[in-house]
Amino acid sequence: MRRATRRVRLTAAVLAVLAAGAVILAVLNSGTRHGHLDPRSADPTGSRAVAELLKERGVTTRVVTTAREAADATGPRTTLLVTEPDLLGATQRGVIRSAIDLSGGRTVLLAPGDTSLSDLSPGVRTEGDATTDDLDPRCTLPAAGSAGRAGTGGGLRYSTAVPGVTACYPSGGHPTLLVLPTGTTGGDTVLLGSETILLNESLAEEGNASLALQLLGSRPDLVWYLPSLADSDPATGSGDEDKTLFELVPAGWSWALLQLFLAAALAALWRARRLGPLVTEKLPVVIRASETTEGRARLYRKAGARDRAATVLRAATRERLAALVGVPPTRAHEPAALVPAVAARLTGGPRDVTALLFGTTPSDDAALVALADHLDALEREVRTS
Secondary structure, X not given: OHHHHHHHHHHHHHHHHHHHHHHHHHHHHOOOOOOOOOOOOOOOOOXXXXXXXXXXXXXXXXXXXXXXXXXHHOOOOEEEEEOOHHHEOHHHHHHHXXXXXXXXXXXXXXXXXXXHHHHHOOOEEEEEEOOOOOEOOOOOOHHHHHHOOEOOOOOEEEEEOOOOOEEEEEEOOEEEEEEEEOOOOOOEEEEEOOOHHHOHHHOOOOOHHHHHHHHHOOOOEEEEEOOOHHHEOHHHOOOOXXXXXXXXXXXXXXXXXXXXXXXXXXXXXXXXXXXXXOOOOOOOOOOOHHHHHHHHHHHHHHHOOHHHHHHHHHXXXXXXXXXXXXXXXXXXOOHHHHHHHHHOOOOOOOOOHHHHHHOOOOOOHHHHHHHHHHHHHHHHHHHHO
């Protein structure tokens, strides 16, 4: 018997090690873009840190995955963040453009390229990549002035001839951050050439946190738009060739699945093998209903649950009385249906049947015992009438 127990424990330990190894291998090799720019992700490339800081300042963050959801959620009190505008199809870009023109709020476009700029911000074009990661503001924008040097480089630069534009954080003579007024009073569009200031891994560097909080926290509501595959432009895909199931599985997970299948096979072999002779066991002990009732009553008394005990007593009495007086079971707990029917069967003096069947919790144990006696007497009288 000890040998069989030892064998079972050894098998369970091996399975646990295999499962843990599979999970660790999958995590290490699943790629670095898991949860990328997701405000719910604590990964280095996620954005949970900035979302939590915004929450502390009273800004609510809502994640949406379609252009229609994003447009419907916008308004004068809303900031709309589009994380990957170049992935949007023409229809989706039109929906977002309408929201920019009509909402009166702020829209932040993260690293938009020429593909999306033509629809979302006409009159602006890209000027290549910035050569420096951390840049100085060199503009009159209050958010940039208070944030100071920030990591807006490392991404795209822009140029425009649109009037009323505020250009900040220049690199090589071209800004990496633009603030453009929209047609609606009070609204504006922010073009941010780099995603660095929103990432968990770089939020604490330079003035990244300050700039991110001011750009995204100017309104009390933030709509965080993570475009889904349904909103993606087919032209941005890798081609019309259909991918197989294994090609769609991220790197690393194939090895994890293989190890999990191996662990499942070992578990099946372990469970299929009988490790000793069959052992007969005695049937469970039969406990009388009265002992069960007495035990539950002791638990109620120990917990001081007179309210629960009274509720159980009254509910059981109402169900039995309903069957005696012809009230449907579904209406057994309705005073308007049960009380008149029970009162009609009573032959003694007037009694408050409503208080007895639907009254308040007894004040002490003696009152609870009295309630049980009165319920028994009421049921007995109805049954014999």
